[in-house]
Amino acid sequence: MSFESILNKIDDVVWGLPTIILILVTGLLMTIRTRGIQFTKLGRAFKGIFKENEGHGELSGFSALCTALSATIGT
Secondary structure, three states: OOHHHHHHHHHHHHOOHHHHHHHHHHHHHHHHHOOOHHHHOHHHHHHHHHOOOOOOOOOOHHHHHHHHHHHHHHO
């Protein structure tokens, strides 16, 4: 048994069905614990992103979001 085959078996166990179940259960528990905030506050989040600039800053909320996403995804 080669080192590569051992790593492949470990990879299959770690990134297989147990990990998918763990991610789904964690998401469900966090949704229950936060009372579904990602669904109940979605409208408020979009209003905050797309509203007109009211403060002293130079960037709107949408511009700040786009800048943060481009820095995260682009590098």
